[in-house]
Amino acid sequence: MVVDRQPLLEVHDLRVTLRNGLEVIRGVDFVAEAGKVLGIVGESGSGKSIMMRAALGLSPSLSTVTGSIKLRGEELVGANERRMRELRGSRIGLVFQDPMTALNPVITVGKLIAEAVRLHKPHMSAAEARRRSIELLELVAVPQPEVRANQYVHEFSGGMKQRAMIAIAIANNPEVLIADEPTTALDVTVQAQILEVLKNLQSRFSIGLVLITHDLGVVAGAADTVVVMYAGKVMETGAVRDIFYHSRHPYTRGLLSCLPTISGNQSRLEPISGSPPLLSARPAGCPFHPRCSMAQDVCRTEEPILRKVDRAMTACHFAEALRGGAVGKMASQGGRA
Known part of the structure; x- marks a missing residue:
């Protein structure tokens, strides 16, 4: 048996330049491995999301992407839109930050998921896609998935919307799952539940999970490696234990x-003074x-x-x-x- 030893997702010297000449991502390097969790951390505006959108071919209009982004050895920088559409949703899944704006409010959740399935499997029947949507809702721990599949997005709570978003992202068994701030605006209990769902999926299907967040606490118990970004550049990267303790x-x-x-040793939280710089x-x-x-x-x-x-x-x-x-x-x- 031949073992594929190529990195799952390998990014080298990634640079994203906007049409006005402003370089917003500056020479970023990292590797996401199968069955592992990579945490990308930084304050708002540090470039986390735009960096991962570049990996999906979703950079801002007329921007320039240079460097290298390889998925199992296949170069994605410079790939045509047809190829990127084939990869998005099939081999690379994306959990958007705000499910309320990412999910269509006039289609039932079951149909939304079935649509994501049939987009990459056009020969699947509507009945099979529906069964698949119910399986996916059950997989992400949505109670009464048969009933919930017939409901609309506005009938779901914040945590349930995020679970539906995750179900769509994993509908075609992707190798890489990018979760962009998946716990934003959720209370701590629901945050823990969503992280548990993502971890279970990553472990069960050996997915390479890329977890984008502004909160180091979110990745503390989830990530294997951490990339800390600031002003479009990597400030520090390493194993999660080394980053937290050393x-x-x-x-x-x-x-x-x-x-x-x-621990009881901390009398008060100490914020970082000032604000992140404008990239301009x-x-x-x-x-x-x-x-x-x-x-x-x-x-x-x-x-x-x-x-x-x-x-x-x-x-x-x-x-x-x-x-x-x-x-x-x-x-x-x-x-x-």
């Missing part, structure tokens, strides 16, 4: 300091330096490269200083280290 970037530390703990007004040097308590002159003039520091890849001039006593000292100066 981070070497002030931005990642800042995101972690915003998370509540149950990105500062020179390290894009994070205006908000960083460690910033030095070199940070304002020279952009750090992504390099190996201990067990993670980090883009910080002073990554080596974020160890031991240095960490505690910097954390006491504002919680951003």
Whole structure:
């Protein structure tokens, strides 16, 4: 038996430039593996969603995508629209951020799912597609799937809408499932349920799950590897445990300091000062330096490269200083280290 050892989804030096010449994604690299969860984390505007939409051929109109995006070795950058339509929904599934705007409100949920199935399997009968839609609703833990299949989107709660969106995304057994902020606007209990559904699907079908979120807490118990993005660039990447316990970037530390703990040692949450830069007004040097308590002159003039520091890849001039006593000292100066 021949074993396919090619990475499931491999992205190298990905760059997305808008028609006005603004580069919004700048040299991003990552690998998503079958049966694994890749978490892509960053504040709003960091480029997470536009990066993954580039992988689906859904970049903004007249934008330019360069670099490499390979699905099982097949290059997607430059692929024609006909080929991308064949891949979208069949080999690559996408869970949109807002199911209310992504789902058609005048078609029953069962028909929405059946439509997604028959789009890639046109010879399937309507009855078979209906049975498949009910199976999918049951698979994503929707109660009474036979009844729910006849209901409309407005009759579903927020969590149920998201489950229906997931059912559509996995309708044709994709190899890669991209979930773009799947828990936004959901309460913590429903968030946990949606994450559990995604994890079960990923484990059961050996899907490569790409989980896009602004919340490191969401990926803490779900992801195997994490990519931390800021201003269209990767700030830090590595195994989830290394990122959470041995981070070497002030931005990642800042995101972690915003998370509540149950240890009782944290008296208050420490937000990162300032706001992310507009991509049209990105500062020179390290894009994070205006908000960083460690910033030095070199940070304002020279952009750090992504390099190996201990067990993670980090883009910080002073990554080596974020160890031991240095960490505690910097954390006491504002919680951003």
